[in-house]
Amino acid sequence: MKDYWAVIVLGTLMGTLARLLFLRVDYRQYPSYPHGYMTHLMLGFIASALGAVAIPALVEKDFAAVTFLALAAQQFRDIRGMERDTLASIEETELVSRGTAYIENIARVFEARNYLAMATAFIVSSILQLAPFSFTIRLLLAAGLGFIFIIILGRFMHWHKIGDIAEVLPSPLRFEGPNLFIDDIFITNVAIPKFREFILEYGRGALIKPKNDNGRAILSNTGQRKAIIHDCAAILGIRKDYHTPEFTPIAKRDLDTGKVGLAIVPMEPDIEIMIGIIKKVAVLESTQRMPLQTKAGRKAAD
Amino acid sequence: MSSEGEILAAIITEEEERWVTGETIIFKAKNQEEKEKTAILVGRMLSAMVHELPSGVYVVVRH
Numbered sequence: 001m002k003d004y005w006a007v008i009v010l011g012t013l014m015g016t017l018a019r020l021l022f023l024r025v026d027y028r029q030y031p032s033y034p035h036g037y038m039t040h041l042m043l044g045f046i047a048s049a050l051g052a053v054a055i056p057a058l059v060e061k062d063f064a065a066v067t068f069l070a071l072a073a074q075q076f077r078d079i080r081g082m083e084r085d086t087l088a089s090i091e092e093t094e095l096v097s098r099g100t101a102y103i104e105n106i107a108r109v110f111e112a113r114n115y116l117a118m119a120t121a122f123i124v125s126s127i128l129q130l131a132p133f134s135f136t137i138r139l140l141l142a143a144g145l146g147f148i149f150i151i152i153l154g155r156f157m158h159w160h161k162i163g164d165i166a167e168v169l170p171s172p173l174r175f176e177g178p179n180l181f182i183d184d185i186f187i188t189n190v191a192i193p194k195f196r197e198f199i200l201e202y203g204r205g206a207l208i209k210p211k212n213d214n215g216r217a218i219l220s221n222t223g224q225r226k227a228i229i230h231d232c233a234a235i236l237g238i239r240k241d242y243h244t245p246e247f248t249p250i251a252k253r254d255l256d257t258g259k260v261g262l263a264i265v266p267m268e269p270d271i272e273i274m275i276g277i278i279k280k281v282a283v284l285e286s287t288q289r290m291p292l293q294t295k296a297g298r299k300a301a302d
Numbered sequence: 303m304s305s306e307g308e309i310l311a312a313i314i315t316e317e318e319e320r321w322v323t324g325e326t327i328i329f330k331a332k333n334q335e336e337k338e339k340t341a342i343l344v345g346r347m348l349s350a351m352v353h354e355l356p357s358g359v360y361v362v363v364r365h
Contacts, residue, residue, distance in 0.1 A: 178354035191354035192342055245351040245365060 004056035007125045008049070010139065014146040015048020015121030016041070021150060022113045022157075036086075040110065043079060044117040047072060051121030055129045069118075076114045083107035095240055096233035096249060101223020105284040116153055123149055160288075162208065162228065163279030165215035170271045171207040173200060173263055182261030183207055185254045195246045199263075202239055204271050206278055208251075208260040213301045216258035217289035224287040225251040225260060231281045232274060237267025306365070310348050313341045313360040321357040 023040055050072045057065035084107040091097050098106075128142040162168065171182050175196050180187040182205040190196050208228075210216040218224055229249045240247035249264035266274065291297030311327040315337050322328055329344065331337035341360045345352045350364040 188351075189353045191352040191360045192338055192345075194338070194342070243346045243349040245349065246345075248365075 007128045008052045011052025011121040011125030012048045014124040015117040016045045018120040018150045019044025019117040047114045047118040048121035051118035052125040055125045076111050080107045080111040083110045096230050098230045099223045099226030101284050101286050102227040160283040162281045167209040168275050168278045169207045171205045173203045173205045185252055185261035187250050187252050187263045190246055203265045204269050206262045210258050213291050217291055218287050219260050221287035228281045232277055235277050239265040307363040309361050311362040313337055318359050321359050
């Protein structure tokens with residue numbers, strides 16, 4: 001068994017490294033909690049260890065050990081549940097909620113990244129165990145290819161952004177009587193003149209114009225729009241408390257063209273930065289629609 | 303973003319009385335200024351939004 005130590009250790013290390021690289025504390029501000037960070041790093045470590053022992057187990061003809069991989073898959077599905085529960089339970093305390101679609105997306109990404117760690121560990125340990133070279137060359141080859149694998153996976157797991165599917169433009173907020181509009185999209189009705197003045201002074205508006213029918217379908221999803229709103233509010237801050245629903249950010253849709261008007265009263269009313277944020281919001285996996293991939297959809301588009 | 307709402311109260315001035323009927327709680331105000339002040343207070347108390355109808359009637363709605 002001693003021969004396998006290097007295989008298992010390097011595989012586990014590379015897998016954990018993959019998990020660490022994908023565990024960025026990014027602009028979505030999650031997981032920015034040290035304990036969440038620790039949990040995911042340890043789970044990534046366990047996933048990597050499982051991936052790394054698979055090859056030695058096969059070489060030893062211990063086929064029962066490989067069935068543990070199935071057990072691992074079960075465990076990782078629980079990670080998705082864990083993330084979903086955590087985010088759903090804090091949802092109530094958020095001034096601007098993430099919405100179920102966004103939560104589901106985050107949870108799914110966490111699950112997938114554990115498989116990523118496992119796959120990296122599996123590949124690295126396979127190369128180290130099976131490549132027909134001397135130990136040093138195998139070691140370098142395994143580590144090098146492991147890195148390349150992580151980079152390729154990183155590219156592959158890259159998701160579309162709102163900026164890819166739509167044009168995002170600044171657009172002024174305007175009141176017609178008590179009714180708030182962006183462009184010609186009705187946003188809401190605000191009765192109190194004091195609040196209208198406040199919205200006109202601090203509020204900012206953006207117009208999100210889908211580039212094609214696929215984009216239009218994605219932006220029609222309310223979960224996707226909630227994700228956009230949540231990211232804007234999380235980064236720019238928001239002038240709102242629970243008892244002032246007048247300042248709730250809203251994204252509404254033009255029924256003719258499918259363009260979306262977004263109104264928000266941010267703490268930092270910098271419109272250029274806001275446009276940048278909206279462009280970088282992830283297109284949620286569950287909201288991806290491709291009507292243009294179908295014949296009917298293409299015909300309907302012209 | 304849900305469009306469902308519940309009307310909790312209406313706030314009116316004397317002239318607008320003829321536009322309101324039904325079982326909603328109605329607050330009557332002496333003038334426009336008092337109407338606005340009442341509306342802000344009621345809205346804040348109930349964490350609800352105040353909307354204005356074309357007739358000028360304010361309705362307090364929880365979304």
